[in-house]
Amino acid sequence: MLIAQISDPHVSALEGVADSLLRTSGHLARAVAHLNRLERRPDLVMITGDLVDRGEVGEYERLRELLAPLRMPVFLLAGNHDDRDNLRRVFADHGYLPRAGLLQYTVDDWPVRLVALDTQVPGEAGGRLCGERLAWLEARLAEAPERPTVVAMHHPPFALGIPVMDAFGLDGSDRLAAVLRRHPQVERVVCGHLHRPIVRRFAGTVACTCPSTAHQLALDLPPANRLAFVMEPPACMLHLWLGSDGGLVTHLSLIAGEHPPFTVHDGRGGSATRSRLRAFIRREVGSSLN
Ligand SMILES: [Fe+2]
Structure with a gap:
């Protein structure tokens, strides 16, 4: 099984800032073409939030058009730039999305189970895992303790060493860690939000973040404390399941033009x-x- 992860496409309307300045729609179109060209076709694609830039219906309609060429099923998560109701209105035919409330769901159709968590707090840049969300996660993980599982969410649950982003992190990450320690079937926690690839040991599993399909966060380690983006090559994550012996292996695949081997x-x-x-x-x- 191969899971493709892309993140933070920040699609905007044609005249929107993200599109005119950063050409986010063009970047997402290139990411879709990249995924379709992969010799080993992913079984599914998940997009870990900040699907659009301002949460507007028109942006989600544009996102829908850009994702239409994908030759594999796509699963959407909300980030801090998203609007839950507008998202589910435009993607009403995505049956895995709950019709009300938090955008949390499981995907059980493949050998690796996906559990999507909603970390969004409307109007805030940081995320939250409240008691309701964590109780839901605990119940879902308890349902299938033998199945290898990937937990997906927008905000990463750990400090990054990038001060400007650590200022608004994920509230509830300590309680998340306590839940995950009780469920060792979690092979990976996969996140977005950072617009950079980052890997860390977390609560007995491995947590990682996926770059954006468009603009990346400049790597400013302490004592730097600025917020800056950089047009480094976009990339996606390919999580390859090699079975219970081989485990889940995560590859970074650059989306940066064609480089024939x-x-x-x-x-x-x-x-x-x-x-x-x-x-x-x-x-x-x-x-x-x-
Ligand atoms: Fe983002």
Whole structure:
């Protein structure tokens, strides 16, 4: 099973700031094309929040158009830039989305179970896991203790060492850790929000964040304390389930134009020729330094 994760596309209306300044729609279109081109097709795609920039219906309609070419099912999570009701109005046919209240759900159709948590607090940049959300999580994890599980949510539950983002984190992360420690079937906690790839041990499992499909957060470690974005190459996460022996392996896949590989052995007895190697060096290696 292969789970593709993209995050924080921040789609806006055509004249919106995110689109005109950062070209977020164009970046999401490129991410969709990237996912469709993968030789090993993902079984599903999940998008870990900040789907749109201002939570407006028109933005969600644009998001819907941009996701339409995806050749695999897509599962949506809300981030701090989203509006729950507008999201579910435009994606009313997404049957996994609850019709009211928090946008939390499970996906049970594949070997790895997904549990989506809603960390959003309307009007606030930071997130929260209140008693209701954590009780729901505890109940869902208790339902299937033998099934490998990925918990997905927008806000990461740990400090990052990036002061400006740590100022508004996730309220309730200590209680989340207590829940997760009781359920060792959780292979991964996957998040968005940071617009950077970050990995950390958390509550007996591994937690990671996914880059944005568009703009990334500048890596400002202490003592820096600014908020800055940078147009580093976007990327997606590919979570590959290798079975109970191999576990869940997370790969970072850059969405940065086409870079055809040079085949050294093709797995069927064929090897590279010198002329092909020379052509590859002329075409790819030189341009990689530009
Ligand atoms: Fe974001």
